Amino acid sequence: xxxxxxxxxxxxxxxxxxxxxxxxxxxxxxxxxxxxxxxxxxxxxxxxxxxxxxxxxxxxxxxxxxxxxxxxxxxxxxxxxxxxxxxxxxxxxxxxxxxxxxxxxxxxxxxxxxxxxxxxxxxxxxxxxxxxxxxxxxxxxxxxxxxxxxxxxxxxxxxxxxxxxxxxxxxxxxxxxxxxxxxxxxxxxxxxxxxxxxxxxxxxxxxxxxxxxxxxxxxxxxxxxxxxxxxxxxxxxxxxxxxxxxxxxxxxxxxxxxxxxxxx
Amino acid sequence: xxxxxxxxxxxxxxxxxxxxxxxxxxxxxxxxxxxxxxxxxxxxxxxxxxxxxxxxxxxxxxxxxxxxxxxxxxxxxxxxxxxxxxxxxxxxxxxxxxxxxxxxxxxxxxxxxxxxxxxxxxxxxxxxxxxxxxxxxxxxxxxxxxxxxxxxxxxxxxxxxxxxxxxxxxxxxxxxxxxxxxxxxxxxxxxxxxxxxxxxxxxxxxxxxxxxxxxxxxxxxxxxxxxxxxxxxxxxxxxxxxxxxxxxxxxxxxxxxxxxxxxxxxxxxxxxxxxxxxxxxxxxxxxxxxxxxxxxxx
Numbered sequence: 432x433x434x435x436x437x438x439x440x441x442x443x444x445x446x447x448x449x450x451x452x453x454x455x456x457x458x459x460x461x462x463x464x465x466x467x468x469x470x471x472x473x474x475x476x477x478x479x480x481x482x483x484x485x486x487x488x489x490x491x492x493x494x495x496x497x498x499x500x501x502x503x504x505x506x507x508x509x510x511x512x513x514x515x516x517x518x519x520x521x522x523x524x525x526x527x528x529x530x531x532x533x534x535x536x537x538x539x540x541x542x543x544x545x546x547x548x549x550x551x552x553x554x555x556x557x558x559x560x561x562x563x564x565x566x567x568x569x570x571x572x573x574x575x576x577x578x579x580x581x582x583x584x585x586x587x588x589x590x591x592x593x594x595x596x597x598x599x600x601x602x603x604x605x606x607x608x609x610x611x612x613x614x615x616x617x618x619x620x621x622x623x624x625x626x627x628x629x630x631x632x633x634x635x636x637x638x639x640x641x642x643x644x645x646x647x648x649x650x651x652x653x654x655x656x657x658x659x660x661x662x663x664x665x666x667x668x669x670x671x672x673x674x675x676x677x678x679x680x681x682x683x684x685x686x687x688x689x690x691x692x693x694x695x
Numbered sequence: 696x697x698x699x700x701x702x703x704x705x706x707x708x709x710x711x712x713x714x715x716x717x718x719x720x721x722x723x724x725x726x727x728x729x730x731x732x733x734x735x736x737x738x739x740x741x742x743x744x745x746x747x748x749x750x751x752x753x754x755x756x757x758x759x760x761x762x763x764x765x766x767x768x769x770x771x772x773x774x775x776x777x778x779x780x781x782x783x784x785x786x787x788x789x790x791x792x793x794x795x796x797x798x799x800x801x802x803x804x805x806x807x808x809x810x811x812x813x814x815x816x817x818x819x820x821x822x823x824x825x826x827x828x829x830x831x832x833x834x835x836x837x838x839x840x841x842x843x844x845x846x847x848x849x850x851x852x853x854x855x856x857x858x859x860x861x862x863x864x865x866x867x868x869x870x871x872x873x874x875x876x877x878x879x880x881x882x883x884x885x886x887x888x889x890x891x892x893x894x895x896x897x898x899x900x901x902x903x904x905x906x907x908x909x910x911x912x913x914x915x916x917x918x919x920x921x922x923x924x925x926x927x928x929x930x931x932x933x934x935x936x937x938x939x940x941x942x943x944x945x946x947x948x949x950x951x952x953x954x955x956x957x958x959x960x961x962x963x964x965x966x967x968x969x970x971x972x973x974x975x976x977x978x979x980x981x982x983x984x985x986x987x988x989x990x991x992x993x
Contacts, residue, residue: 486893486897487896488893488896488897505896505899506893506896506897506899507897507899508897508898508899510897511897512893512897514890514893514894516890518888518890518891518893518894520891520894520908520909520912520913522912522913522915522987531898531908532898535898535899535900535904536898586897586898
């Protein structure tokens with residue numbers, strides 16, 4: 432019986448003309464239902480590629496990915512992605528952006544009124560119901576990202592894939608959204624994979640942190656358990672010993688053993 | 696009836712550029728206590744300069760053409776000769792004796808059909824080409840060559856194919872205005888950000904949903920600049936085509952006036968054509984601005 436999400440010996444090689452680049456090699460990872468896993472690594476190590484493989488947006492060249500006993504071969508709403516740059520459709524309002532997903536996923540199973548309820552529920556969850564008729568250009572970066580999260584949650588995915596979701600936000604907004612993400616995770620118990628390059632974010636949010644070696648041919652270097660009880664409070668953790676130890680372990684991995692080498 | 700290919704060399708698509716002209720800026724209306732002085736000033740700024748230039752042109756024209764031996768009539772004579780045409784665009788005295796407004800409407804009807812077809816097919820073909828690299832490689836060079844063929848050059852072959860002047864004129868409009876629509880749509884589709892494609896992929900939008908929900912809105916700014924060039928071209932083409940095919944259109948009116956040496960009427964018709972072309976261009980521009988609001992800024 433494989434895990435909820437099983438990534439088995441996955442490799443990815445990009446071919447462009449005669450040149451081939453091996454981005455990922457032999458990645459294996461089991462993720463349990465309801466788990467919050469962060470993937471951390473230096474830029475260019477193939478984190479996003481790994482996420483795209485799980486999402487099905489890119490095809491694996493070796494190995495396989497199995498979600499609930501079915502192999503991942505194409506993208507689908509059971510693996511909702513929150514993209515780094517929100518990627519809301521600018522010609523639709525906040526409500527319509529979420530509706531696009533809801534209408535597609537629940538068009539047959541929910542009535543019109545139920546779908547409306549569901550959209551509003553998800554907008555409420557990220558506290559964006561007040562801006563339902565605004566267009567993405569009229570709201571701030573943090574708000575856009577919240578709508579992006581609402582859109583992903585509204586698909587009721589088996590697994591939520593976050594691609595550096597808070598990377599483009601200022602520190603205060605980021606902290607606020609991290610707290611919201613923890614609340615949502617506590618409430619809904621989603622399985623979440625998050626790509627990040629922020630050590631604090633990884634330790635604060637995750638049950639496990641997957642640390643990746645540098646590319647090319649990057650792979651899983653180490654997996655760190657974060658044995659902190661939930662709910663977690665940012666302020667209390669700042670001086671918590673377990674928290675600091677986890678943080679140190681990640682920092683050591685990233686800056687001692689696998690220092691970022693600028694590609695020549 | 697033979698005619699040396701007259702004005703069809705002016706049809707190469709010019710790089711589309713918004714002409715600075717007499718649009719009264721609405722922005723001036725927005726501040727809450729409406730400042731009438733500011734509004735008037737804005738209106739004046741937009742209208743006075745072109746009026747002044749117009750007055751100068753008319754004066755120079757009047758002076759140049761007032762000598763007894765001049766070949767063209769001066770503005771004052773145009774006014775007296777064609778008074779009826781200028782004042783009443785919608786008179787009907789007989790089947791061939793109708794106001795210029797009605798003639799323009801006939802021409803516009805042809806343009807509407809031809810351009811409408813070109814718009815629908817152009818967007819569809821452009822979408823296919825934009826989506827597929829191989830379609831692009833195969834079709835683009837052919838389109839690039841075909842689009843340089845002047846509108847009137849299509850006329851004989853379409854007359855042969857349709858055996859009737861009505862459909863032929865419409866076909867000429869169609870074939871003239873479809874190229875910029877195709878090419879711009881294709882460019883717009885190719886430029887759809889990968890993010891939007893990813894969203895569509897995750898949602899598993901099918902072809903039809905992707906076309907209407909992602910592709911058309913995302914490419915709308917490009918599509919509309921193609922449509923705007925297209926409508927200008929079709930207006931150029933209809934006048935030329937009607938000169939040859941006859942009927943009641945504005946183009947035929949000019950040809951008819953030339954044959955009966957009514958130079959003043961021709962000049963009035965030219966003004967009509969210019970104004971209508973201007974309005975068409977602005978109309979498509981306006982529709983585009985309304986439809987694409989929010990799209991251009993990411």
